[in-house]
Amino acid sequence: MADELENAPDGFQQLRAMLAGELKAPMGVTLGFRLVEVERGQVVFEGTPDRGVYNPVGSVHGGYAATLLDSACGIAVHSQLEANKGHTTLELKVSYLRGLSDRSGAVRATGRVVSAGRRAAFAEATLHDGDGRLCATATSTLLVFDVEPRPGGFLRG
Secondary structure, X not given: OHHHHHHOXXXXXXXXXXXXXXXXXXXXXXXXXXXXXXXXXXXXXXXXXXXXXXXXXXXXXXXXXXXXHHHHHHHHHHOOXXXXXXXXXXXXXXXXXXXXXXXXXXXXXXXXXXXXOOOEEEEEEEEEOOOOOEEEEEEEEEEEEEOOOOOOOOEEO
Protein backbone atom coordinates (compact mmCIF):
# COMPACT_ATOMS: atom_id res chain seq x y z
CA MET A 1 0.00 0.00 0.00
CA ALA A 2 2.83 2.43 0.81
CA ASP A 3 4.34 1.76 -2.66
CA GLU A 4 0.99 2.53 -4.30
CA LEU A 5 0.84 5.87 -2.51
CA GLU A 6 4.46 6.70 -3.33
CA ASN A 7 4.20 5.79 -7.02
CA ALA A 8 0.70 7.12 -7.68
CA PRO A 9 0.58 9.76 -10.43
CA ASP A 10 -0.42 13.26 -9.40
CA GLY A 11 -3.19 15.10 -11.23
CA PHE A 12 -0.85 16.71 -13.75
CA GLN A 13 0.73 13.33 -14.61
CA GLN A 14 -2.72 11.80 -15.10
CA LEU A 15 -3.67 14.61 -17.48
CA ARG A 16 -0.43 14.26 -19.45
CA ALA A 17 -1.39 10.59 -19.91
CA MET A 18 -4.78 11.73 -21.26
CA LEU A 19 -3.02 13.98 -23.79
CA ALA A 20 -0.86 11.04 -24.85
CA GLY A 21 -4.01 8.96 -25.44
CA GLU A 22 -3.25 6.52 -22.61
CA LEU A 23 -6.31 7.51 -20.55
CA LYS A 24 -9.81 8.69 -21.52
CA ALA A 25 -12.56 10.40 -19.56
CA PRO A 26 -15.92 8.68 -20.18
CA MET A 27 -17.90 11.95 -20.42
CA GLY A 28 -15.57 13.28 -23.10
CA VAL A 29 -15.99 10.07 -25.10
CA THR A 30 -19.79 10.28 -24.78
CA LEU A 31 -20.06 13.92 -25.89
CA GLY A 32 -17.15 13.91 -28.32
CA PHE A 33 -14.78 16.39 -26.71
CA ARG A 34 -11.21 15.97 -25.56
CA LEU A 35 -8.43 17.55 -23.58
CA VAL A 36 -6.03 19.31 -25.99
CA GLU A 37 -3.79 21.40 -23.71
CA VAL A 38 -2.69 21.13 -20.09
CA GLU A 39 -0.47 23.19 -17.86
CA ARG A 40 -0.56 23.25 -14.09
CA GLY A 41 -3.62 25.34 -13.30
CA GLN A 42 -4.90 25.73 -16.86
CA VAL A 43 -6.44 23.36 -19.42
CA VAL A 44 -8.21 23.48 -22.77
CA PHE A 45 -10.90 21.13 -24.04
CA GLU A 46 -12.07 21.04 -27.64
CA GLY A 47 -15.17 19.58 -29.25
CA THR A 48 -17.33 20.07 -32.31
CA PRO A 49 -21.05 20.13 -31.53
CA ASP A 50 -23.30 18.31 -33.96
CA ARG A 51 -27.02 17.54 -34.09
CA GLY A 52 -26.45 14.71 -31.61
CA VAL A 53 -26.27 17.34 -28.83
CA TYR A 54 -29.26 19.43 -30.01
CA ASN A 55 -32.25 20.22 -27.83
CA PRO A 56 -35.83 19.92 -29.17
CA VAL A 57 -35.91 23.57 -30.35
CA GLY A 58 -33.05 23.09 -32.81
CA SER A 59 -29.86 24.33 -31.17
CA VAL A 60 -27.10 22.84 -29.05
CA HIS A 61 -28.39 21.98 -25.59
CA GLY A 62 -27.06 24.26 -22.84
CA GLY A 63 -25.89 21.16 -21.02
CA TYR A 64 -23.25 20.60 -23.69
CA ALA A 65 -21.66 24.00 -22.99
CA ALA A 66 -22.11 23.53 -19.24
CA THR A 67 -20.40 20.14 -19.37
CA LEU A 68 -17.42 21.54 -21.29
CA LEU A 69 -17.14 24.44 -18.85
CA ASP A 70 -17.51 22.19 -15.79
CA SER A 71 -14.86 19.86 -17.20
CA ALA A 72 -12.50 22.76 -17.88
CA CYS A 73 -12.90 24.11 -14.34
CA GLY A 74 -12.58 20.72 -12.67
CA ILE A 75 -9.67 19.46 -14.72
CA ALA A 76 -7.78 22.75 -14.27
CA VAL A 77 -8.04 22.08 -10.52
CA HIS A 78 -7.14 18.41 -11.06
CA SER A 79 -3.92 19.53 -12.77
CA GLN A 80 -2.72 20.93 -9.45
CA LEU A 81 -3.73 18.04 -7.19
CA GLU A 82 -1.29 15.77 -5.43
CA ALA A 83 -1.48 12.04 -5.94
CA ASN A 84 -4.54 10.39 -4.39
CA LYS A 85 -6.53 13.63 -4.21
CA GLY A 86 -9.86 14.08 -5.93
CA HIS A 87 -12.32 16.87 -6.51
CA THR A 88 -16.00 17.40 -7.11
CA THR A 89 -18.01 20.41 -8.18
CA LEU A 90 -19.91 22.06 -5.35
CA GLU A 91 -21.23 24.94 -7.42
CA LEU A 92 -21.19 25.88 -11.10
CA LYS A 93 -22.51 29.18 -12.45
CA VAL A 94 -22.82 29.38 -16.22
CA SER A 95 -23.57 32.50 -18.26
CA TYR A 96 -24.67 31.85 -21.83
CA LEU A 97 -23.74 34.67 -24.18
CA ARG A 98 -24.19 33.14 -27.65
CA GLY A 99 -25.93 29.99 -28.81
CA LEU A 100 -24.13 27.06 -30.39
CA SER A 101 -25.13 25.03 -33.44
CA ASP A 102 -23.61 22.48 -35.77
CA ARG A 103 -22.18 25.50 -37.65
CA SER A 104 -20.21 26.75 -34.61
CA GLY A 105 -17.11 24.84 -35.61
CA ALA A 106 -14.64 23.48 -33.09
CA VAL A 107 -15.41 25.03 -29.70
CA ARG A 108 -12.74 25.51 -27.05
CA ALA A 109 -13.30 25.59 -23.30
CA THR A 110 -10.39 27.06 -21.38
CA GLY A 111 -10.34 26.58 -17.61
CA ARG A 112 -8.01 28.10 -15.08
CA VAL A 113 -7.59 27.87 -11.32
CA VAL A 114 -8.31 31.10 -9.50
CA SER A 115 -7.38 29.79 -6.04
CA ALA A 116 -6.74 26.34 -4.59
CA GLY A 117 -6.45 25.27 -0.98
CA ARG A 118 -6.35 21.97 0.89
CA ARG A 119 -10.16 21.56 0.96
CA ALA A 120 -11.61 23.98 -1.61
CA ALA A 121 -10.68 25.36 -5.00
CA PHE A 122 -12.12 28.05 -7.23
CA ALA A 123 -11.89 28.04 -11.01
CA GLU A 124 -13.27 29.87 -14.03
CA ALA A 125 -13.72 28.93 -17.67
CA THR A 126 -14.61 30.44 -21.03
CA LEU A 127 -16.10 28.80 -24.11
CA HIS A 128 -15.33 30.17 -27.59
CA ASP A 129 -16.73 29.03 -30.93
CA GLY A 130 -14.70 28.21 -34.03
CA ASP A 131 -14.56 31.90 -34.99
CA GLY A 132 -13.16 32.86 -31.58
CA ARG A 133 -16.41 34.42 -30.32
CA LEU A 134 -17.12 34.13 -26.60
CA CYS A 135 -20.21 31.92 -26.18
CA ALA A 136 -20.33 31.16 -22.44
CA THR A 137 -18.46 31.65 -19.18
CA ALA A 138 -18.47 29.80 -15.87
CA THR A 139 -17.22 30.04 -12.33
CA SER A 140 -16.94 27.02 -10.10
CA THR A 141 -16.37 26.08 -6.47
CA LEU A 142 -14.87 22.63 -5.98
CA LEU A 143 -14.33 20.38 -2.96
CA VAL A 144 -10.89 18.73 -2.72
CA PHE A 145 -10.67 15.41 -0.85
CA ASP A 146 -8.57 12.28 -0.35
CA VAL A 147 -9.24 9.27 -2.58
CA GLU A 148 -8.20 5.64 -2.34
CA PRO A 149 -5.20 4.75 -4.49
CA ARG A 150 -6.29 3.47 -7.90
CA PRO A 151 -4.47 2.90 -11.15
CA GLY A 152 -5.00 5.73 -13.62
CA GLY A 153 -8.29 7.18 -12.46
CA PHE A 154 -9.60 7.28 -16.03
CA LEU A 155 -10.52 4.72 -18.67
CA ARG A 156 -7.60 3.16 -20.48
CA GLY A 157 -7.35 4.13 -24.18
